[in-house]
Amino acid sequence: MTFDERVFYRNRRVLITGGLGFIGSNLARRLVDLGAEVLVVDSLIPDYGGNLFNIDGVEDRLTVNISDVRDESSMNYLVRGQDVIFNLAGQVSHVDSMKDPYTDLEINCRSQLSLLEACRKNSPRVKIVFAGTRQVYGHPDSLPVTEDHLVRPVDVNGINKVAGEYYHLVYNNAFGIRTCSLRLTNVYGPRQLVKHNRQGFIGWFIRLAVEDREIELFGDGSQVRDFVFVDDAAEAFLKAGASEECDGGVYNIGGTEPLSLRDLVQKLLGVAKAGRVRYVEWPPEKKRIDIGDFYADSSKFTRTVGWRPTVSLDEGLTRAVTFYREHLEHYVGDA
Amino acid sequence: MTFDERVFYRNRRVLITGGLGFIGSNLARRLVDLGAEVLVVDSLIPDYGGNLFNIDGVEDRLTVNISDVRDESSMNYLVRGQDVIFNLAGQVSHVDSMKDPYTDLEINCRSQLSLLEACRKNSPRVKIVFAGTRQVYGHPDSLPVTEDHLVRPVDVNGINKVAGEYYHLVYNNAFGIRTCSLRLTNVYGPRQLVKHNRQGFIGWFIRLAVEDREIELFGDGSQVRDFVFVDDAAEAFLKAGASEECDGGVYNIGGTEPLSLRDLVQKLLGVAKAGRVRYVEWPPEKKRIDIGDFYADSSKFTRTVGWRPTVSLDEGLTRAVTFYREHLEHYVGDA
Numbered sequence: 001m002t003f004d005e006r007v008f009y010r011n012r013r014v015l016i017t018g019g020l021g022f023i024g025s026n027l028a029r030r031l032v033d034l035g036a037e038v039l040v041v042d043s044l045i046p047d048y049g050g051n052l053f054n055i056d057g058v059e060d061r062l063t064v065n066i067s068d069v070r071d072e073s074s075m076n077y078l079v080r081g082q083d084v085i086f087n088l089a090g091q092v093s094h095v096d097s098m099k100d101p102y103t104d105l106e107i108n109c110r111s112q113l114s115l116l117e118a119c120r121k122n123s124p125r126v127k128i129v130f131a132g133t134r135q136v137y138g139h140p141d142s143l144p145v146t147e148d149h150l151v152r153p154v155d156v157n158g159i160n161k162v163a164g165e166y167y168h169l170v171y172n173n174a175f176g177i178r179t180c181s182l183r184l185t186n187v188y189g190p191r192q193l194v195k196h197n198r199q200g201f202i203g204w205f206i207r208l209a210v211e212d213r214e215i216e217l218f219g220d221g222s223q224v225r226d227f228v229f230v231d232d233a234a235e236a237f238l239k240a241g242a243s244e245e246c247d248g249g250v251y252n253i254g255g256t257e258p259l260s261l262r263d264l265v266q267k268l269l270g271v272a273k274a275g276r277v278r279y280v281e282w283p284p285e286k287k288r289i290d291i292g293d294f295y296a297d298s299s300k301f302t303r304t305v306g307w308r309p310t311v312s313l314d315e316g317l318t319r320a321v322t323f324y325r326e327h328l329e330h331y332v333g334d335a
Numbered sequence: 336m337t338f339d340e341r342v343f344y345r346n347r348r349v350l351i352t353g354g355l356g357f358i359g360s361n362l363a364r365r366l367v368d369l370g371a372e373v374l375v376v377d378s379l380i381p382d383y384g385g386n387l388f389n390i391d392g393v394e395d396r397l398t399v400n401i402s403d404v405r406d407e408s409s410m411n412y413l414v415r416g417q418d419v420i421f422n423l424a425g426q427v428s429h430v431d432s433m434k435d436p437y438t439d440l441e442i443n444c445r446s447q448l449s450l451l452e453a454c455r456k457n458s459p460r461v462k463i464v465f466a467g468t469r470q471v472y473g474h475p476d477s478l479p480v481t482e483d484h485l486v487r488p489v490d491v492n493g494i495n496k497v498a499g500e501y502y503h504l505v506y507n508n509a510f511g512i513r514t515c516s517l518r519l520t521n522v523y524g525p526r527q528l529v530k531h532n533r534q535g536f537i538g539w540f541i542r543l544a545v546e547d548r549e550i551e552l553f554g555d556g557s558q559v560r561d562f563v564f565v566d567d568a569a570e571a572f573l574k575a576g577a578s579e580e581c582d583g584g585v586y587n588i589g590g591t592e593p594l595s596l597r598d599l600v601q602k603l604l605g606v607a608k609a610g611r612v613r614y615v616e617w618p619p620e621k622k623r624i625d626i627g628d629f630y631a632d633s634s635k636f637t638r639t640v641g642w643r644p645t646v647s648l649d650e651g652l653t654r655a656v657t658f659y660r661e662h663l664e665h666y667v668g669d670a
Contacts (some may be wrong), residue, residue, distance in 0.1 A: 105444060
């Protein structure tokens, strides 16, 4: 079943955790245009992706509340009266999670419980859409990966993210808080963190191309991935938030066309008409948490809400490169 | 491949977290007899299962250290020089986890990270056997349940237990700390907590029979379960701790013969020659986290180390009833 989320969100009260971050801010901008009353919550922890420039131009059409999802009192207050919560706050660095597993636990597990407990007590009729990750599958047994694939995370971040997802499902089933989870594959596009390379490679690669620098690929760059342009990802959240059919479910959000990192970089260098590539040996701390080839089967979500990715990689990379060429100063800096 | 753990454990240094608890203490007693140097760590948190009477008669042949696995400093010290760690400390009440999810998170997630980090820094060559649970599977799709079944926990405890298990596997794969997890089905026998009924039903039922009281079964008592006598469970830990083939794996530890709770209680009442049964409606807070029928396929563990359950339900129940008749005063009390 499909529906028109343009109508659904008009005058709806929507809270976005991690709303100054990459996907959160793109979603916030979209919701503002749809006439929603948007409350953006973000902790602005350095290095995590929140960036006030991400809401440049729409700051007067939404409300920003700087606070941490781990802060139970704030969350108890902020969730009240919300119709939909897009729950995107998180620590997303896999490498960091292996160096400091406790912080990852606090943010990706404890804060999810805080949010869910806040809703159970203060906003039991809200709908929550959780930002999950394809990382929970680990090394795939077969491709494309469906939601029936075993969960087998390869790092602490993947474990805590799946625990956070499971909490949402349990609160749906046991307490009637309506929730679902979108397991996102590699998302890219404007407003992504590109200050450092610990939050995934694609934003970093785009920055290097824009700066006419060298991109390092590990091994022979033959690992296959799929990529979702951020507008497609935002659309997936909108559809999930407006759909009752999704409640209690997990859904893969995959990209348009799987390809090797080698081919991705060639495409990016062609679009940017800048940058170059170099092949280097795998660093051991990355190799041991790498998952080999991965691309997702999103047909369950397509069947449920009619979503499918629409922005081709050529178009998406062009839009991303154009954005960072114009605004790079707001995305580099002290990191 | 099978082997003789009687030789393996002689003079080995073994640490048991939760070692004053039900399975931990039975395992400790066994290890003392095998000539191991046993260090038992337990927090003795009221209501959690730790009980000094559990080591009655062997207290001079092992070392007891009262501390909490959440205490990083203690763990950093205690793991040093150990050959094998049996990691059984945990909060095991499903109902409690739905009322106080944070405490469950602290004990079942954070403390597992503490132990693993302590080993990574101070005892990297140790072998760890983690006490997992069949609860991680949730409502089974098919029976018997193998390790290829999706993980789909139905309550916060199940989520945190599986996160704790995943941490062990990630530390095995990423950091070379050798670990494995045993997903235990319903374990029963001497030294189980029977003060209250929030840690599973079977110990509670045995207590009620011994006290000639009424056992309440929910619905028609037709749910099927399998049961492992604690000596068989202890044997599974011994084999896993001594086997390199297990490293990095998860294994179901199932019982001898699945049967309905109705039939289980009939058998128990026959063995005890006391007690009676009454059928009552499902309490909603239990119904919503019930998992229907469940029994495990343990053939993967049988193939790997040659373990299989050997104590029949008739014999196990007889031994349990005899034990509690003799020692009940040490297992009831202030709860």
